[in-house]
Amino acid sequence: MDEIALEVTALSGLGDIAAADWDACACPEAADGGRPVDPFTTHRFLSALERSGSVGAGTGWQPHHLVVRAAGSAVAAMPLYVKSHSQGEYIFDFSWAEAWERAGRRYYPKLQSAVPFTPATGRRLLTRPGWEASGRAALIGAMVQIAATNRLSSAHVTFCTGEEAEAGAALGLLRRSSQQFHWVNEGYADFDAFLARLASRKRKAIRKERAAAQGFGGTIRRLSGEAILPAHWDAFWAFYQDTGSRKWGRPYLTRAFFDEVQATMRDDVLLVLAEREGRPVAGALNFIGRDTLFGRYWGAVEEHPFLHFECCYYQAIDHAIATGLSRVEAGAQGDHKLARGYLPVQTHSLHWIADPSFRAAVARFLDAESRAVGEEIAVLADYGPFRRGEGPD
Template identity: 70%
Template sequence: MDGSPQIEIEVLSSLSQIAAGDWDACACPEAADGGRPNDPFTTHRFLSALETSRSVGTGTGWQPRHLVARSGGEIIAVAPLYAKGHSQGEYIFDHNWAHAYERAGGRYYPKLQMAVPFTPATGRRFLTRPGWEETGRAALVQGAVRLAEDNGVSSVHVTFCTEGEAREGAAMGLMHRVSQQFHWFNEGYADFDDFLGALSSRKRKNLRKERERARDFGGEIVALTGDDLKPEHWDAFWVFYQDTGARKWGMPYLTRRFFDAVQETMRDDVLLALAVREGRPVAGALNFIGRDTLYGRYWGCREDHPCLHFELCYYQAIDYALAHGMKRVEAGAQGQHKLARGYLPVATHSLHWVRDAGFAGAIAQYLRAERQAVDEEIEVLTSWGPFRKTQVEEQE
């Protein structure tokens, strides 16, 4: 008789169907000591804020189908999973896959997405209790694939997972995809000037000029977190977010109620950098705070001022990371302009399962070629980075 534990999989249509403590025991066991989670995005409070604000759910194309794995009645693993009716808000782009499959007569949507909606931040996606890592991951992968097969769903996508999860998922037969972002790394700098000292002379001068120009907008820059955040700050940021969302995506992904939920349950997880002129915020950048990483998420403005975007999004984030001994700043998706500001290219990872064997074979071939191109681009961009190469270069 097989002595392996019997695992049961339950599918939840809402985070309200599981206690916050049970979910977080899998999502962020490192926070059991009262410290911060590695990242706040898979916590019960963040995912619940998306649901209670109706940023996800009926009519959004993100229908919750969260997985819960139990052994002997004990919850051992969970995963944020959504039935998707489109490919928006994911940042790992598969629109071409969808178009190709549908041109061939297939039905790509709905699909299943194991992800944090609208959040291109690397973190664990197979959320397991300590000691249940291998069993829990296998159960969640099998549960997601079984759910897709039972419902005739085209595919399962696990996006912005960790590199370790990507290796383990590939060993279980999932296809591994590599993409690229730009992150800032704290190499033990004492302060911002110390960081500037690591840059080439020309880049160092450019960054100083940008900070000076940004601060000439006619007001002050404030960085707010915790109880310093007030409802009126979210009123201002909502205007900024709507403007950016309308220009980038056609309409904002998040509802106004999401920011109210953040104020109520997550204000200690937030850093909001605002440019304030004559008592009125004119631009802002929203960050979420992890245990050793700051995650830049949204930016917007009601007035255009030179270099203010760079100051609020990139330099204020670096300032905060340095002041709090953080190891990294993730500045969100895309953007080669980040390279000149000290953010280096890094690989990000996702996993994919496709029901149609022929289509899966074509995607696997594409991913091999894409990975080689991404690896080469990271190597080239890193060589173009702003950091000093030699003393001779510095003297030039």
């Protein structure tokens, strides 16, 4: 197989490749009709971003996806973007850009293999089964060649899997460690069974929070598939705009993105809505993977104590237990998740830096950062909410 000649091409958008060909690399496990491990690198998700104008001209995310073909068939692919800024990535390199530009050099544009606005771990070096080694090597080689040929400062692969991080490091990329907070399902029968594993003080605090949140004067519903109606997206858009304006200055996603999700991905969505007097007042958007629920966005037009925690964290745990999902990933950052049963885990990224001196400086930084991240994860895990000796395995 390795002797077959490989051809790498760049695409200006997902419209340039058939969904079946892309997904054969992105989610081969879904060929049996089941869910992909995660929906974020599927043709339908990335296309929704492009068709809605959330990425593309004027956004700083210009698609430049890579496809590797053998004998005319797609055997590997990579979601890749030319970036003119570092927003919407969640693996922060702002300090690198500032240092490089203080030296009189241009950090942007750069290449970024990522799922835009989505800090969820998943495969970035997408391959058909059996093409892992040669496909990954071809994708990384092509990404580096494009960056070098066009005299770009750098190329990055963010929120990749640990296996991909090892493979990329073996191919000469710099490896970076970060951390997030995830909840792990230990086969709990219900939410009370989960609470029983917590220290008494944490258990009481969560019960108090849930009671306060659920007493906000309305109802909380979990919706998926056909139960999600266009009016629900109208409400969620208002929530998302409020959060986006406060966090990023303007929302990353366009209103049309949610229409695309309604049309092509509503079975991949869990929408948690808090309604009062017949009107949605807050909500959380999650995407459903094969084994994981991915929390993505939250917003509200009314403030109620602990409603954020209820909609984003506790309802997600309830859903994971009810449907047998093994974990909940609650997005980037947030030490407050620790007290609510979400424990720190390591996340990974890969980086290519063109200039040898700058690369050496970044490598030293990453080495020190990696040690600090490892120490922080150990300390945070020790302060977790579980009773001694009873945390997740």
